[in-house]
Amino acid sequence: MKARVHISLKNGVLDPQGKAIANALDSLGFGGVNDVRQGKLIELELDATDSESARKQVAEMCERLLANTVIENYAIEIDG
């Protein structure tokens, strides 16, 4: 079973990487880009067989390690 975790910075948290990308896009001549935020995508291959328990397990992983919940939000997708 596959799980995908999207981790993104909370609103109001500074995003130096996103800002740098926005600047770089601008200087490459890409117009009309109003905002860029960079987050993480973590893909996990799990033994778990039912999606409910997989989701619970991944949520715990996020709380304990994958995300820093002081500054980051996470969203979990379970495949299959």
Add this chain to the structure above:
Amino acid sequence: MKARVHISLKNGVLDPQGKAIANALDSLGFGGVNDVRQGKLIELELDATDSESARKQVAEMCERLLANTVIENYAIEIDG
């Protein structure tokens, strides 16, 4: 219009971060994690109004800047 870009390492390319995360999850007692891959999630706010031209623009951004196509793949999602 919002665009989301998922950037992940190509198959077969070593992912040191994913490997370290997998080990850390294991030592935290999370069993049954077979593989972890870490990628990037880039969210863009665009002026573009039709999704076809947005997609084209973002694809070009990926080729020129967002992804390192020597080792990374990208996937684009357009919202709305």
Add this chain to the structure above:
Amino acid sequence: MKAAVVVFPGSNCDRDTAVALRQAGADVTMVWHADSDLPQVDLVVLPGGFAYGDYLRSGAMAAVTRIMRPVVEHAEAGRLVLGICNGFQVLTEARLLDGTMLPNASLKFICRDVHLKVERDDLPFTRGYAKGQSIRVPLANHDGQYFAETETLNRLEGEGQVVFRYAEGESFGPHNPNGSVNDIAGVCNAAGNVMGMMPHPERVADARHGGTDGKALFTGLVDLMASAA
């Protein structure tokens, strides 16, 4: 003074920090991250480096290692914990200190001397300095941009928990090279027994380093413990 320096996989200033502590007169034990007990010590130091390669987030994986439970207990008991550079990152990830460390504004690793203004001289860590004093200490990090949300920041400032601030002085480039909010280079917890700082005092602790402004941090701690004993 008895001090423990924690060695995480990827720590690389552990030896340097132990040397600086020993030169100041401390009795130093190196402690392995996988141990579940701390020896009886006055001070625990989390050293600089790249614990777990700084993968995922700097300090994140180190913060959940086995040794961190007794380190947290040590801190909660009011005893001293110092985090330098990567150690500071670990302390924020372990929630022993407020705020978090983002990539430097330039997104580049920066190794250069910075000037620090000492904001507190009443802490065990800073009693060797005078409030308002300016010291020159090297910085070496990629993720050194201190960040805290407004509310937290106001509390830190209000309670006087900012210990070191980047300050003007003769140097190349901006005085606050990583873009830290309010020029913050080091903070402590409310009780003042846990402190983290990004610059490296152990790299200016002997005359051959081309500066000795970091030495007083270590000698101050050792003197304090000697007078307490």
Add this chain to the structure above:
Amino acid sequence: MSQPQVTPELVAEHGINAQEYDKLLESLGREPNLTELGIFSVMWSEHCSYKSSRVWLKQLPTEAPWVICGPGENAGVVDIGDGLAAIFKMESHNHPSFIEPYQGAATGVGGILRDVFTMGARPVANLNALRFGDPNHPKTRHLVSGVVAGIGGYGNCVGVPTVAGNAAFDAGYNGNILVNAMTVGIAPADRIFYAAAAGVGNPVIYVGAKTGRDGIHGATMASAEFDDQTDEKRPTVQVGDPFTEKLLIEACLELMATDAIVGIQDMGAAGLTCSSVEMADKGGLGIELDLDAVPAREDGMTAYELMLSESQERMLMVLRPEAEAEAKAIFAKWGLDAATVGKLTDTGRLTVTHHGEPYADIPVRPLVENAPIYHRPHVAPPAPAATPVTPSNVGPLDALQQLMASPDLCSRRWIWEQYDHMVMADSVSRPGGDAGVVRIHGSNRALAVTADCTARYCQAEPVTGGRQAVAEAWRNLTAVGAKPLAITDCLNFGNPERPEIMGQFVGAIQGMGEACAALTFPVVSGNVSLYNETNGQAIPPTPMVGAIGLIDDLDNTATIALKQDAPVLLLVGGRPGHLGASLYLRQVLGHDAGAPPPVDLAEEQKHGDFVRGLICTGRVATCHDISDGGCLVAIAEMALAGKLGVALDLPDDAAVLFGEDQARYVLGVSESEADEIVETAAAGGIPVQRIGRAGGDALTLPGGAHISLDTLRAGHEGWLPGYMSGAR
């Protein structure tokens, strides 16, 4: 064995020509299967066999009383006293860095670190020598940015300070940049570890990262034939994992403190093949490998792939059997994969099994000894065009300002501030001087380290250029007061099958050899990188020289910074005024012409020994050798470093001010010492003269014309950051 038939096409794809294939058949005594063909092809590649360069490399002097181990092992070893040895080597990662600058440069650093700690040394210093194309070339900025970040990303993480290096730009590198990385380590002199295997039956242990399909170059096609899931064209770019490398360093050094290890070898180019074959060959033994035991990162890897993979951060070692458990416990403690993948045999053969079936069975000796050797034809390059005598209308101070703010002479701060140059807390000097100075931990002694090459000179006259590269490295060490000990090199050239290129190579080696011999400065390790060319356009010949020296007493050393209490500037070495192949000619007058300055090795020795003597006896603490840009540039660098101006006493003659004559130094001395130093020098037949006096905040010429240090500094510090930000 379900391996595809070896066809003439497959042989050709493996870069093996007809003649070489005959030799292969003779060595093996039969037709090879695919895995065996792959093994021969990597062992007989230019990279592993040095087939074009070997006959010439033999000409380089490799001995001195302090040399413990010269070329042939993973790195060179020299005695540095107090029971310690310095172990060092330089290596190129040019092509990978052009393809993917960050990872290419990062894995270059990783590879050279392994060469050094494999021999038992703790790495204490990294250096890097970089050559990029024209700053205006569309790729250059991206390459500089990625390479520098990659070197920093790896070195900073493993915690080895990057203390010195050099960087230059030339359109000749537009299609082939150079990334040469060097590591210096220190080990107990009686605990050096070598590659040779010993002890039939002893276990062969694999440690470190798992094996993936990394860097299986031309072979990808061949191996794809029996792989049904080649969905995407397999990347050959390798990703570095400095965290794993750091664990490897610590685990290996911990194990090396016991007596568990019999022989050890890092897995670099040609991975498991090269490491196992070299260990067996050096021990005169056979080796048996069971590929099922090799930790694999991906499913379904073939024997061919496992043998040829160049995955990073892996080591192979032979252990005493009693020590196997202890070793594995150490690796487990550091979180590293370790596996027993085979054992030593008395058959003299490399035998490889996979899924219980034989995949290769090759006699080791012929595999190593029958590697081709070529005496490639070479022609000496034509003599350089005469130095044009164009009177210039650019005044000396304008020329100085131009030079100080030029791509080749501007400050490298933007580079070295991205490197942790202080971790380990033994860096005595910051980058920016003639040589990096790294204290030998816990002592008052230090190693001085430098890397250099002036490709302009090598292009014009390879012999002189080769000589000069060695002489400049020797001078850089001397300028900080170190006794030069030995060098490593990285010989970067174009296609050796072209006689002109081979001519450059032969000439450069001749010149280097002469200088090494004259200065008792032997080559103890090195690396050759050929085929650095694109569309028939070869790089300028670049025999990079890395060198180390010993400072016996850190109280007596020198820096380039002018000091208030030593205001008298002395020029050691006269002023013949040779402008040929100078930066002045190129940067200010726009000519790439002329012969390089001659290098008189006896003079180098004499002048250098004199200067070193002054530093080591505590009479001089301010010293800079004169190189690119000549005398005035050297003085300007000293003034900027010391934040102290200079009133110059030199004629307004471009040849005197900017000529790049060799064997020269600028010293800052106290008034009370000055006359005596001049007299002593004169008595010894060494030209030394007063050329100015430190003070104020400007460089002032005898006529009163001047330039402020602030102006000079703005240009000097500004160029690289400005260029990198896209403003230039």
